[in-house]
Amino acid sequence: MRPFRAVVLTAALCLLAALPAGAQAPSNPDLAELDRLQTLSQRNSAEAVQALQAAATRFANAADIETRRTYLAALADAAFEIGQAPVVTQAIAQLKALAAAQNDASSQVLAVCFEARQLAVAGKTRVGLDALAREAAAAEQARDPWVRWLYHLTLGALHSGSGQFEDALTHLLRSLELSRTLPRQAATAELRSRTHLELLHFDMKNPDRALQTIREALPLAEELDAQQALGWLHLHRGNVENVQGDLDAAMAAYRQSLQIARAGGLTGLRATALNNLGDILLQRKAYAEAEPVMREAMAAYRDAHELSGAALAQANLGFALMGQGRIAAGAHDVEAGIRFVHEAGSQPMEEQLLGELSRMYEQAGLYREAIETTRKQQTLAKALFHTEREQAVATLQERFNSAERQRQIEQLAQANQVQDAELRVRRMQQIGLIGTVALALLAAGFSFWLYRRTRSANEALGAARRQAEDALTEKNLFLATASHDLRQPVHAMSLMVEAIGLRNSDPILRPLLADLRTSMQAMNQLFNALLDLSRLESGQPQGMSSAVNLNALLADLMCLFREQACLGGLVLRLHLPRGGATVWAKPVLLRQALANLVQNAIRYTPQGKVLVSVRARGGDWLVEVRDTGIGIALADQEQVFNPYYRGERADQMDDAGHGLGLAVVARCAEQLGAAYGMQSRAGRGSRFWLRLPARTTVAAAGPYEPVAMRRDALAVHPLQGRCLVLDDDPQVIKAWRAMLDAWGVTAAYATTGAQAHAQLDDGFEPDAIFCDQRLRTGESGFDVLRTLLARCPAARGAMVSGEFDAPALQDAEDEGYLVLRKPVNPAELHAVLAQWLAHDGSKQKQPSAL
The missing domain is CATH 3.40.50.2300 (Response regulator)
Structure with missing residues (x-):
């Protein structure tokens, strides 16, 4: 059967077990002992639960509220991992009671986080997300940074499990930022955040990125002796090997994960490893061997109270039974699993289960049932493609015509010469009025001569202006028609480069192929900037002005650049007015200007932070982008808004641009009628700003429509069809x-x-x-x-x-x-064909992000 990776939230939630439950350094023996028990839970969760329950009298009745909160959180985490649902439920109730008795918002946020995880494993992810949303304000105001970290980590897991990858990425990156601020167990927290980012990359069909993250995280997990994290990392590695077609390596990784799970009493991990082992047996059509493995996996999921996992294991058990000829019993189990994922709202999983059931019917010769099931799958697949496809945006643009730019400068110089001549005529006329009649006659003759000369110059200037306008019209027509023809060779080159990469077995050529892909991306970015600048210079219409919601626009830009900033070690912050900010502008120009400013700040800030803020200034809104980057020397500041100009400090950057980003910002601001400027100190950072008139009419601005974030992933597993x-x-x-x-x-x-x-x-x-x-x-x-x-x-x-x-x-x-x-994009094309050309295969359970 075809290898398949199922996105199931419940198994990933088990990764939250044994998290550090306090952010302050232990100042008393109780906190120090709890810290030791939490470290123990990294190696053996069952032993940690027994030790925590034995010390209940000491910790649950402590006078210090922080000790009680830390104890209950540690108990709930460890019990969640080994499937002791009653212990988790009791700890949640005690946290809520502590929050009510002591007016402690942190205890309430922790209780809701654990409760949302319970709802998710029961197939009620949407209810869990709603409960977390109600605690957003309290979580952000919590003094304990660990509470904020756990809140964003849990939100990222639930969003990923429901297929909301952009929201999941935002919260997981926020958790990674917060993990670096924890005084205690910061390394453990960072390990978990990176592990869940790896899961998210896998969900977004980027197996190479996921495998790289796993290899980076394994040494940290071994250094911390975090057996629980090691088990999940080996499981994830098996999933990547599976989708890349190396089934033997995948089975070895699953068995290694299963061994760790059994040694540490990790029920959720054991169930997932069994399910994935059984999935490979199904792919190899070893149905009789897969049946007992799937039955054990289903029982383990039920012991862990993971209903969604049990439903998936039941569906895989049904495929094993159908493969042995027990069609009625197998179809009953598969349809039970389909009903559960349908009620849970997991449409991609439902569509894939329907497809595999149809293929099993066809294999059994039940063509009528196969056709009916295929129709259901096609209806659901069409709805998924209509709502979830990402826009493939790749524009190749024509180089800016420097010769035409020079002609415009020459025309301006000619106009200045005509104005100077007219001024000289006026001065001579004034002298003639004061002088003698002879001088007046001479001045009149001289004036007539100058008039003739001026007239000739004006006629020449008019002809030059008409020539320039004709050239500009021809250039605009070329830009409109050449886009398609210029994209053709780049389209072919992109597919050929990826085809070479798939066939390449020489490790010496791999970095060369990577450099070639990077060069193609740089070429696309350069042409994009050149055509943007050319369009702005030519005065082409850039859309109609309308009311623009600055809060929504900037929030969308933060989502676009947050991962780039975080992976570069930068802190990206956004400060917005609580009452909202609305301006009257052309949305396309405004977004382009602000995106260039944010990208420029990230590019020239090797470390530190970038702050984007909106403030009221009289009747205007002032948008500022501040950074702590390399800054701009005083001698360069007057030229930074000119095309192709880069200062000496910018040239020393490895990732320096082409000197077009700020030129585009200046042209956009001029067409918007907005003031713009900058302040900078070399080595201390820069501040760029736009000042826009506030929207004062009664009509409210509509929500801003964000641009989807492009995710480039190289798919390498084979297809059939x-x-x-x-x-x-x-x-x-x-x-x-x-x-x-x-x-x-x-x-x-x-x-x-x-x-x-x-x-x-x-x-x-x-x-x-x-x-x-x-x-x-x-x-x-x-x-x-x-x-x-x-x-x-x-x-x-x-x-x-x-x-x-x-x-x-x-x-x-x-x-x-x-x-x-x-x-x-070859990765997008592969993802489309992988679904369209899918053959028989069963579902493999894989933890989602968290």
């Missing part, structure tokens, strides 16, 4: 062939609609069809795609185009078709 590609560019066809061959996909290719139909006439039956929109024959790619899908009702189809605003593409998206923009 048939694909039809229609594109009229031979180089692009070669790139498609190289990539699909490397993935193991059988493909046919065509350059016209007639050739594509001829492939179908010859008996080729595709599972997936990709059609370019702009064809040299004049055909509409969308019309061709619809006629091909009409002949192949079982196939999936997608549009591929280098354009962004074509009406046909908008029609395709409105009708629910997938639209991929060139250059296509």
